[in-house]
Amino acid sequence: MARLLKPTDENLRFLREFLLSGGVAALPTETVYGLAANALNPKACQRVFDIKNRPSIDPLICHVPGFSGIETYCDTNSAAEILSDAFWPGPLTIVLKKKPIIPDIVTAGLDSVAVRCPSHPDFRRLIVDCPFPIAAPSANPFSYISPTRADHVNANLGEKIEYILDGGPCSLGVESTIIDARDPGRPKVLRYGALPLEDIENALDCRIDAPAPTSKSVQIAPGSLPKHYSPRTPVELRTEPVSEKELQESDSKVAFLLLRKPNHGTASNFHWLSETGNLDEIARQLYAKLREVDTEEYEKIVAEEAQELGLGQAINDRLRRASHL
Numbered sequence: 453m454a455r456l457l458k459p460t461d462e463n464l465r466f467l468r469e470f471l472l473s474g475g476v477a478a479l480p481t482e483t484v485y486g487l488a489a490n491a492l493n494p495k496a497c498q499r500v501f502d503i504k505n506r507p508s509i510d511p512l513i514c515h516v517p518g519f520s521g522i523e524t525y526c527d528t529n530s531a532a533e534i535l536s537d538a539f540w541p542g543p544l545t546i547v548l549k550k551k552p553i554i555p556d557i558v559t560a561g562l563d564s565v566a567v568r569c570p571s572h573p574d575f576r577r578l579i580v581d582c583p584f585p586i587a588a589p590s591a592n593p594f595s596y597i598s599p600t601r602a603d604h605v606n607a608n609l610g611e612k613i614e615y616i617l618d619g620g621p622c623s624l625g626v627e628s629t630i631i632d633a634r635d636p637g638r639p640k641v642l643r644y645g646a647l648p649l650e651d652i653e654n655a656l657d658c659r660i661d662a663p664a665p666t667s668k669s670v671q672i673a674p675g676s677l678p679k680h681y682s683p684r685t686p687v688e689l690r691t692e693p694v695s696e697k698e699l700q701e702s703d704s705k706v707a708f709l710l711l712r713k714p715n716h717g718t719a720s721n722f723h724w725l726s727e728t729g730n731l732d733e734i735a736r737q738l739y740a741k742l743r744e745v746d747t748e749e750y751e752k753i754v755a756e757e758a759q760e761l762g763l764g765q766a767i768n769d770r771l772r773r774a775s776h777l
């Protein structure tokens with residue numbers, strides 16, 4: 453098992469040195485835990501791919517302490533400036549044209565790089581004095597459910613890494629929204645995420661088209677595969693709420709992953725993501741509940757889609773990928 457480190461000044465200093473010298477460690481962000489390496493060290497980044505069993509065509513996000521200084525790594529423009537002003541630190545990743553200092557392994561050979569400035573207080577304390585950007589994909593085996601707690605990381609990758617910085621449960625619970633801002637006049641969303649698209653449209657004062665259908669988006673957002681974030685148990689997705697009758701008559705081998713607590717009694721196979729159907733709470737609980745249900749040996753998981761608005765878009769995107777065969 454990996455060692456869980458508390459976010460003391462001493463441990464943060466140690467981890468900074470560890471990463472600088474080529475180590476790989478799991479770090480908390482406000483979205484999900486990341487598997488971190490020095491982005492300027494191709495060998496360390498290769499270890500991240502190996503540990504996750506991640507295909508080399510799936511590029512990594514580079515985490516930075518802020519907008520100031522990112523011109524070392526990429527070309528900036530007016531859209532990137534507006535977006536970072538409005539939403540950094542926070543759950544927004546911006547894709548920009550890369551500069552040669554970023555190794556090809558990080559960007560899977562693309563001429564663009566994804567940059568993000570997380571708001572998690574412990575991550576910020578660590579990165580503020582870092583002389584390098586931190587490459588960090590979610591700290592899960594490729595295509596499994598992303599981790600939102602230190603013990604999730606330990607359960608899947610504990611045998612392969614030495615350290616996990618324990619920053620408590622992630623406050624948002626789904627990954628960052630990714631915007632391709634290379635053309636400032638026509639930004640595109642590559643992945644729905646914890647920052648609702650409406651907020652981004654308001655900041656930029658323009659409409660942003662929905663991402664391309666998942667089958668095509670492989671070329672647009674490499675790594676954005678239709679099957680992802682998936683439990684081992686098959687997931688059946690419902691666009692309508694599960695009826696009270698179906699719940700009451702259900703087989704105990706089927707788990708129900710509901711958006712809110714049922715009104716008329718519960719059973720051990722009913723699981724809910726929120727008491728009241730609150731989207732923030734649903735997003736925060738989604739991955740932890742999926743993991744919990746996945747360990748209970750059900751034959752299948754019946755899950756409800758959220759309203760396709762705000763955070764609901766990211767929640768549904770993850771549920772659709774989790775249910776993809």
Ligand code: TXA
Nearest residue numbers: 483486511512564565566589590627628673674675676
């Ligand atoms: O919230 C998050 O973004 C978390 C935390 C740890 O920061 N990270 C995360 O990383 O979700 P990951 O590796 O699980 O997802 C990164 C995705 C890639 O799969 C790819 O779709 C997209 O970001 N990406 C990265 N670089 C890109 C690029 N240059 N062009 C287009 N898409 C890119």
Ligand code: MG
Nearest residue numbers: 589590591598
């Ligand atoms: Mg991931």
